[in-house]
């Protein structure tokens with residue numbers, strides 16, 4: 001099912017998924033009231049405000065406390081207004097409590113996760129399921145790609161992906177089996193600047209996290225580079241958060257960035273920043289020049305040799321267009 005989005009927000013194609021996503025998405029790792037996060041009313045308000053603002057892409061995970069449950073409670077009746085991405089590999093009990101080790105890289109865990117996520121979110125399918133930060137070795141040893149394909153075949157997800165960072169990201173992309181990658185990137189965390197371009201050029205969709213540098217929760221260390229680069233003077237009338245977000249949106253490989261917030265005024269500010277669009281080219285170039293003097297190393301792509309880290313060839317799957325309607329019942333799986 002495709003989403004009809006009437007929005008003033010910029011829209012991008014999420015790589016080979018073909019999904020037309022708002023470049024400003026929404027991340028729901030906001031915590032529970034018991035650990036300082038929003039209470040139920042605040043969560044209901046912000047989730048609905050996100051959709052009211054025209055944002056059509058929401059990211060969650062079994063790991064994010066009550067996030068999936070709240071999506072089910074408060075916006076599942078609006079499921080036709082947003083694309084939904086969750087994660088798997090998360091080691092939680094049936095009550096949602098996180099267990100040790102934090103992730104389990106087995107086929108069984110992936111299947112349990114998606115089954116339980118769909119129940120919590122009161123939906124028949126997600127648009128994307130992403131493995132939550134495994135290594136290439138864990139994916140190979142656990143034979144997890146066939147498990148993801150089985151989940152897709154059963155109609156529980158339309159597309160498959162990985163949340164990843166260097167050094168695993170390029171080898172994962174080179175497997176040519178994943179539709180999307182979730183990767184951290186912003187002006188204050190530029191490590192993957194070249195890598196996401198390469199991954200996008202290979203046809204995958206890019207979901208950028210950390211796109212606002214974690215805002216006012218980013219911590220001094222993260223903002224040191226900003227201060228060393230003297231970006232306040234370049235930002236002029238923009239707040240540093242608006243500047244960082246628009247810097248992220250300026251990267252052509254940023255198909256969507258899933259900025260999280262529990263504050264309606266921050267959501268409004270982020271929507272306005274996204275509407276204002278990428279930074280002017282000259283400002284963006286100047287910011288990069290100044291940031292280059294701060295010593296942050298960008299992961300280089302020219303030294304990467306495709307397939308060097310694979311122990312065995314991975315069966316590539318044929319490219320597919322956007323499939324038709326979903327909503328298949330659960331078939332062929334075991335649970336909980």
Ligand SMILES: NC(=O)c1ccc[n+]([C@@H]2O[C@H](COP(=O)([O-])OP(=O)(O)OC[C@H]3O[C@@H](n4cnc5c(N)ncnc54)[C@H](OP(=O)(O)O)[C@@H]3O)[C@@H](O)[C@H]2O)c1
Pocket residue numbers: 026027028029030059060132133163182209210211212213214215216217241258259260261262263265266267269270
């Ligand atoms: N490995 C993974 O796969 C992984 C890891 C982390 C996160 N994620 C995903 O990525 C999403 C984004 O999280 P992130 O950690 O990457 O951080 P982020 O989106 O860069 O920043 C989120 C933080 O920024 C603050 N913020 C938002 N708008 C602001 C504004 N206009 N002014 C000042 N502060 C603002 C929010 O605080 P307020 O609530 O106070 O506004 C929130 O704490 C998560 O929700 C989750 O979906 C995935």
